[in-house]
Amino acid sequence: MVAGGLMKKNARFQVFNGVFFMMLLVGGWFYYPLGYFMIFCMVMAMGIGIVKGRWWCDWMCPRGSFWDRYLDIFSRRTKVPSFFRSSLFRLFWLGLLMSMLVVSLVPIWGDIYLMGRPFVMILTVTTVIGLVLGVIYNQRIWCMFCPMGTMANWLGKGRKSLKVSGACTDCGACEKVCRMQIYPGSYRVVGKVQHGDCLKCSYCVEKCPKSALNFEEDLKAA
Ligand code: SF4
Numbered sequence: 485m486v487a488g489g490l491m492k493k494n495a496r497f498q499v500f501n502g503v504f505f506m507m508l509l510v511g512g513w514f515y516y517p518l519g520y521f522m523i524f525c526m527v528m529a530m531g532i533g534i535v536k537g538r539w540w541c542d543w544m545c546p547r548g549s550f551w552d553r554y555l556d557i558f559s560r561r562t563k564v565p566s567f568f569r570s571s572l573f574r575l576f577w578l579g580l581l582m583s584m585l586v587v588s589l590v591p592i593w594g595d596i597y598l599m600g601r602p603f604v605m606i607l608t609v610t611t612v613i614g615l616v617l618g619v620i621y622n623q624r625i626w627c628m629f630c631p632m633g634t635m636a637n638w639l640g641k642g643r644k645s646l647k648v649s650g651a652c653t654d655c656g657a658c659e660k661v662c663r664m665q666i667y668p669g670s671y672r673v674v675g676k677v678q679h680g681d682c683l684k685c686s687y688c689v690e691k692c693p694k695s696a697l698n699f700e701e702d703l704k705a706a
Pocket residue numbers: 648651652653654655656657658659668669670691692693694695696697
């Protein structure tokens with residue numbers, strides 16, 4: 485099954501990508517310019533977002549891999565209150581982190597080495613927040629209000645849509661495997677998942693006993 489093969493490949497890659505994230509985080513405190521990797525991630529999340537929605541967040545983001553492969557072990561995996569993914573809360577984080585970045589960068593502007601430090605600091609603080617909330621709620625809770633994910637959501641809503649066919653029986657199996665706590669079956673009437681936070685991971689596609697889920701571009705290619 486194509487989706488299953490992709491899933492295993494994704495999981496294997498995430499094991500290494502998660503280790504890379506830990507090395508980046510720790511290494512950043514010894515060599516600040518490593519923090520610039522965050523700029524690369526921002527550009528990639530938004531650039532890919534325009535074409536494929538939040539695909540980057542599942543398949544490539546080092547921190548996303550860390551959440552899935554390592555934090556997942558300790559997470560209680562409970563329902564995340566809707567407040568955490570509300571537009572207001574997301575805007576608050578976007579504004580807060582951008583302001584923190586500007587305020588920290590202005591006094592050291594021009595010093596290429598030191599300018600990496602605010603990125604490392606923000607990466608560390610947000611990772612600690614994601615870790616704590618991830619243990620209490622769900623390993624991907626940070627991704628529900630992460631500013632990069634939010635921007636990818638806004639830019640890529642409707643891209644690479646997940647289709648739900650009439651074969652869906654509303655059994656709920658897809659909801660159980662979705663780390664973003666989306667229920668694809670609830671979109672069976674409209675025919676496609678209209679949630680901008682879908683990570684395009686295909687976990688639900690593989691899990692569906694009725695083969696009712698498929699990505700738009702996979703259907704076109706078939
Ligand atoms: S697993 Fe398949 S059949 Fe069950 S609710 Fe989801 S889409 Fe529908």
